Amino acid sequence: MQHNGRIYLSAPHMSGKEQTYIQEAFDTNWVAPLGPNVDAFETEIAAYAGVAGAVALSSGTAAIHLALELLEVGRGDRVFCSTLTFIASANPILYQGAEPVFIDSEPDTWNMSPEALELALDEAARAGKLPKAVVVVHLYGQSAKMDRISDLCARYEVPIVEDAAESLGSTYRGTKSGSMGQFGIYSFNGNKIITTSGGGMLISNDVQALAKARFLATQARDPALHYQHSVMGYNYRMSNLLAGVGRAQLEVLDERVEARRAIFETYRDAFGNHRGVRFMPELADTRSNRWLTTLTIDKQETGLNIPDLIGELSAHNIEARPVWKPLHLQPLFQGVRYYPHEDGTSTSDRLFEEGVCLPSGSGMNRSEQNRVISIVNEALSTATANV
Numbered sequence: 001m002q003h004n005g006r007i008y009l010s011a012p013h014m015s016g017k018e019q020t021y022i023q024e025a026f027d028t029n030w031v032a033p034l035g036p037n038v039d040a041f042e043t044e045i046a047a048y049a050g051v052a053g054a055v056a057l058s059s060g061t062a063a064i065h066l067a068l069e070l071l072e073v074g075r076g077d078r079v080f081c082s083t084l085t086f087i088a089s090a091n092p093i094l095y096q097g098a099e100p101v102f103i104d105s106e107p108d109t110w111n112m113s114p115e116a117l118e119l120a121l122d123e124a125a126r127a128g129k130l131p132k133a134v135v136v137v138h139l140y141g142q143s144a145k146m147d148r149i150s151d152l153c154a155r156y157e158v159p160i161v162e163d164a165a166e167s168l169g170s171t172y173r174g175t176k177s178g179s180m181g182q183f184g185i186y187s188f189n190g191n192k193i194i195t196t197s198g199g200g201m202l203i204s205n206d207v208q209a210l211a212k213a214r215f216l217a218t219q220a221r222d223p224a225l226h227y228q229h230s231v232m233g234y235n236y237r238m239s240n241l242l243a244g245v246g247r248a249q250l251e252v253l254d255e256r257v258e259a260r261r262a263i264f265e266t267y268r269d270a271f272g273n274h275r276g277v278r279f280m281p282e283l284a285d286t287r288s289n290r291w292l293t294t295l296t297i298d299k300q301e302t303g304l305n306i307p308d309l310i311g312e313l314s315a316h317n318i319e320a321r322p323v324w325k326p327l328h329l330q331p332l333f334q335g336v337r338y339y340p341h342e343d344g345t346s347t348s349d350r351l352f353e354e355g356v357c358l359p360s361g362s363g364m365n366r367s368e369q370n371r372v373i374s375i376v377n378e379a380l381s382t383a384t385a386n387v
């Protein structure tokens with residue numbers, strides 16, 4: 001779990017069965033290219049998510065890229081995207097030569113504001129420039145308000161890509177996160193709730209589109225004896241070895257969700273009642289995987305600012321991070337269109353300033369968590385004494 005006693009934000013947590021699947025692949029020489037682990041992992045993920053099919057890929061970013069390609073996002077098109085997210089949600093918009101438009105968060109979920117989305121869609125419709133897709137992110141495992149977002153997108157017939165990279169195992173009104181859009185994507189990057197060391201998955205109920213995704217992800221090779229290509233493709237498939245790791249990880253996903261939720265509750269019990277400290281809420285009728293425990297600390301009320309807290313934790317060999325820097329604030333996206341939740345105030349800017357992610361790995365033990373808690377409590381009481 002740890003290297004030199006360091007506590008990480010979200011370290012990989014193996015189940016122990018990964019070796020069995022990898023050994024099987026070696027024994028049958030299914031080391032490459034594709035193979036039974038890839039097929040089985042796809043079937044198992046699709047069954048878990050409750051969708052018709054899945055395509056195993058080299059990363060979550062690749063999955064978003066293929067989703068946009070399948071939706072025929074091209075040069076000059078617009079794509080709406082949550083602003084409070086990791087850069088990978090939006091980079092594929094640039095790969096396609098399209099223009100991102102960023103949508104603010106709302107306070108209930110920290111996710112895409114239906115109000116801001118409605119305004120953006122109304123304006124786009126009037127300008128005759130509706131987006132080709134909306135990329136909705138479920139931040140840190142928390143579900144966005146999918147009913148309202150789906151209704152709005154349906155009204156304008158704009159397809160949804162659900163970036164569920166952080167929310168595998170979360171549910172929205174009993175439905176699995178990632179299964180509600182035209183396409184959903186998962187990531188198995190090393191820091192996610194389950195990992196293949198690196199990998200991703202594209203899921204959908206549109207099996208024809210998924211067949212095309214498989215074709216595009218294997219260099220778009222035409223059915224011919226020789227190597228023939230009519231369209232541009234990618235090398236985006238997951239290896240059969242890594243799919244074996246994924247299968248073993250998927251078997252323990254629900255346990256990992258329970259463990260992360262328990263970690264969240266332990267932190268909340270420890271300092272959730274402190275003045276000016278607010279934990280990320282959980283939307284009614286949804287269940288977050290609590291991928292990362294995330295909270296805001298009001299500087300005025302507590303006297304504590306986030307960089308100081310992170311510095312204090314770091315001095316004690318503990319990794320913590322600010323909340324994602326909103327994409328509309330990134331130098332890469334200078335000058336792009338942005339729709340705040342409320343006129344004149346940006347919710348995501350505030351969450352970025354006040355938000356912090358604490359170590360949340362499911363392999364963390366109680367004494368490690370207590371180490372984190374004692375540093376945070378100490379920082380809070382020292383700062384509060386000086387307010």
Ligand SMILES: *Cc1c(COP(=O)(O)O)cnc(C)c1O
Nearest residue numbers: 059060061086088089165187189
């Ligand atoms: C991790 C992540 C991705 C990208 O996944 P990779 O597998 O690392 O390419 C996309 N979106 C979000 C919100 C993520 O957190």
